Amino acid sequence: MKTENQKAWFFVLPVLLLVAFNALIPMMTVVNYSVQETFGDNLFFWQGLGWFEQILRSDRFHAALGRQFLFTFLILIIEVPLGIAIALSMPRKGFWVPVCLVLMALPMLIPWNVVGAMWNIFTLPDIGLLGYFLNHVIGINYDMTQDPLAAWITIVTMDVWHWTSLVVLLSYAGLVSIPDAYYQAAKIDGASNWAVFRFIQLPKMKTVLTIAILLRFMDSFNIYTEPFVMTGGGPGNSTTLLSIDLVKIALGQFDLGPAAAMSLIYFAITLLVSWLFYTLMTKDDLN
Amino acid sequence: MAKITLSKLRHSYYPNPKSPDDYALKEIDLDWTDGGAYALLGPSGCGKSTLLNIISGLLVPSEGRILFDGLDVTELPPDKRNIAQVFQFPVIYDTMTVYDNLAFPLRNRGRDEATVRERVTAIAEMLELSDLLDRKAAHLSPDNKQKISMGRGLVRQDVNVVMFDEPLTVIDPHLKWKLRSKLKELHQRVRATMIYVTHDQTEALTFADQVVVMQEGEVVQIGTPVELFDRPAHTFVGHFIGSPGMNILPADVSDGVARFAGEAIPLEGPITAAPGARTEIGIRPEFVSLGQSGLPATVTKVSDVGRHTVVECEVAGSRVNAIVSGAGPERGAMVQLDFRRDQTRLYADGWLATEAAEGAA
Numbered sequence: 306m307k308t309e310n311q312k313a314w315f316f317v318l319p320v321l322l323l324v325a326f327n328a329l330i331p332m333m334t335v336v337n338y339s340v341q342e343t344f345g346d347n348l349f350f351w352q353g354l355g356w357f358e359q360i361l362r363s364d365r366f367h368a369a370l371g372r373q374f375l376f377t378f379l380i381l382i383i384e385v386p387l388g389i390a391i392a393l394s395m396p397r398k399g400f401w402v403p404v405c406l407v408l409m410a411l412p413m414l415i416p417w418n419v420v421g422a423m424w425n426i427f428t429l430p431d432i433g434l435l436g437y438f439l440n441h442v443i444g445i446n447y448d449m450t451q452d453p454l455a456a457w458i459t460i461v462t463m464d465v466w467h468w469t470s471l472v473v474l475l476s477y478a479g480l481v482s483i484p485d486a487y488y489q490a491a492k493i494d495g496a497s498n499w500a501v502f503r504f505i506q507l508p509k510m511k512t513v514l515t516i517a518i519l520l521r522f523m524d525s526f527n528i529y530t531e532p533f534v535m536t537g538g539g540p541g542n543s544t545t546l547l548s549i550d551l552v553k554i555a556l557g558q559f560d561l562g563p564a565a566a567m568s569l570i571y572f573a574i575t576l577l578v579s580w581l582f583y584t585l586m587t588k589d590d591l592n
Numbered sequence: 593m594a595k596i597t598l599s600k601l602r603h604s605y606y607p608n609p610k611s612p613d614d615y616a617l618k619e620i621d622l623d624w625t626d627g628g629a630y631a632l633l634g635p636s637g638c639g640k641s642t643l644l645n646i647i648s649g650l651l652v653p654s655e656g657r658i659l660f661d662g663l664d665v666t667e668l669p670p671d672k673r674n675i676a677q678v679f680q681f682p683v684i685y686d687t688m689t690v691y692d693n694l695a696f697p698l699r700n701r702g703r704d705e706a707t708v709r710e711r712v713t714a715i716a717e718m719l720e721l722s723d724l725l726d727r728k729a730a731h732l733s734p735d736n737k738q739k740i741s742m743g744r745g746l747v748r749q750d751v752n753v754v755m756f757d758e759p760l761t762v763i764d765p766h767l768k769w770k771l772r773s774k775l776k777e778l779h780q781r782v783r784a785t786m787i788y789v790t791h792d793q794t795e796a797l798t799f800a801d802q803v804v805v806m807q808e809g810e811v812v813q814i815g816t817p818v819e820l821f822d823r824p825a826h827t828f829v830g831h832f833i834g835s836p837g838m839n840i841l842p843a844d845v846s847d848g849v850a851r852f853a854g855e856a857i858p859l860e861g862p863i864t865a866a867p868g869a870r871t872e873i874g875i876r877p878e879f880v881s882l883g884q885s886g887l888p889a890t891v892t893k894v895s896d897v898g899r900h901t902v903v904e905c906e907v908a909g910s911r912v913n914a915i916v917s918g919a920g921p922e923r924g925a926m927v928q929l930d931f932r933r934d935q936t937r938l939y940a941d942g943w944l945a946t947e948a949a950e951g952a953a
Contacts, residue, residue, distance in 0.1 A: 505685065
């Protein structure tokens with residue numbers, strides 16, 4: 306009956322309300338700010354697409370976006386192969402499986418700002434275990450508060466430490482779902498280890514890897530807390546990633562209009578890249 | 593192709609097996625003649641897959657040797673043994689086309705593309721896969737996927753043996769029959785030694801020239817389907833093969849006469865059982881008839897299975913099945929059972945213990 310089918314809407318309603326309050330309404334506020342100018346006192350003046358134009362033409366935005374893509378690119382290019390390699394070398398059964406899984410999950414259980422603080426203290430040149438060791442024992446000049454390269458190495462290493470586990474766990478889940486018969490058949494077919502990886506393991510991991518890369522892309526593209534705690538975007542602007550820049554504009558300079566326009570552009574880029582990636586990866590599965 | 597010899601083979605999954613029960617395979621000596629079609633038949637867990645994996649080299653036996661044409665291959669890995677194996681669930685390489693799937697074992701062994709093309713085309717022809725060669729293997733139906741698995745097994749011309757590990761489990765019933773006859777046909781064309789593992793007697797009996805029946809890690813009988821049906825060497829074979837299986841009835845033997853339910857039962861020939869053994873009478877339901885004379889019995893169940901009727905009776909606490917043509921008696925009716933003498937045998941401790949009378953088939 307048709308009338309009965311309409312009832313379903315009532316069950317969806319609570320979710321719709323929830324989404325409206327926690328996503329749609331805040332987002333609309335941002336849209337509202339992005340097309341207006343304010344000087345306080347809740348007075349707003351129509352600005353049109355001016356802020357968008359300003360942001361898109363701004364060198365500062367281009368630089369931050371460039372740094373953001375570089376950061377995301379670096380962590381993906383390290384975390385994905387490393388994660389797969391670790392997953393491949395993890396035991397498939399026995400006593401060590403839960404041990405490995407727990408060890409792998411540990412970094413992910415630590416809150417973002419704690420990770421930032423840990424790595425900050427760890428790498429500080431005079432008091433940090435690693436920083437002191439590198440500077441005073443080995444004699445390499447390594448100071449993330451002074452040297453942009455050291456700062457970059459530190460935040461990338463930190464992210465790799467924090468999040469490679471996610472790729473490991475997802476890849477591992479893909480690997481253990483492969484029946485033994487596949488490996489036995491490959492042995493009998495005379496396949497090399499590379500062929501086993503290329504034609505059995507990688508295809509079977511494809512779905513979970515797509516999810517892993519997608520999650521890592523979105524998360525690293527929006528990263529804020531750890532670099533903020535560690536470098537605060539410095540030295541200079543060298544680690545000012547998009548979200549750090551955004552907060553500087555919105556809360557530091559209190560330029561609500563440009564900040565709102567920038568968030569929308571930021572959001573659009575994240576959405577576009579995720580959509581493109583996901584569509585490309587799942588294209589084959591459809592036909 | 594080669595003759596395969598298993599010599600004093602034993603295998604245990606425990607590192608330090610103590611009692612015979614720790615062994616998944618108990619002392620197996622077996623010869624597989626070159627070019628034969630064999631079935632390895634037995635219930636789940638009887639060790640048939642273990643035996644198969646030992647022949648293919650996926651498992652190294654705890655004891656004993658495997659010889660291919662007299663050459664010891666016990667320690668060789670699967671790819672050095674030149675064997676092919678088809679698994680229960682179709683194994684296909686998702687990202688490759690059907691053609692590349694079939695070509696995979698050849699390319700891995702460095703054959704040139706002309707040879708690859710020739711072999712793949714020939715195998716695809718045999719398996720009726722020619723139209724699918726350019727398709728991605730991932731989205732095919734289970735029976736086509738299983739055909740690809742079989743094709744990868746058959747594509748190499750020099751294989752010593754092709755082994756099938758319950759290959760039709762995931763195939764729809766109406767396609768099972770088709771694939772089974774396809775396999776039989778393939779065997780006649782390629783003449784490779786084939787070993788077919790199954791717990792399904794129909795599959796085993798239709799595919800094989802020789803059936804090896806296993807139970808609890810032991811080979812209980814090797815024979816043609818007809819031999820297994822006519823003269824089971826062990827009560828297990830009698831019970832496992834046939835539908836319903838052989839009637840196994842507790843018997844007392846004294847003075848060379850076997851008695852069941854107090855009545856002397858005439859046997860096919862003289863008894864060879866050692867005194868003191870646990871003795872049973874075995875007779876297939878096909879040779880039990882309802883008549884005017886014989887053992888008095890009560891009918892407990894009548895099932896019409898189409899071609900004939902299975903009549904389940906009770907005699908002195910034992911169940912006796914009889915197969916009769918046409919409609920059977922009513923449930924609860926009193927009947928008399930007659931055993932055909934040349935098909936009535938005695939088993940001692942499970943093993944056949946009567947001699948066939950002269951002239952009996």
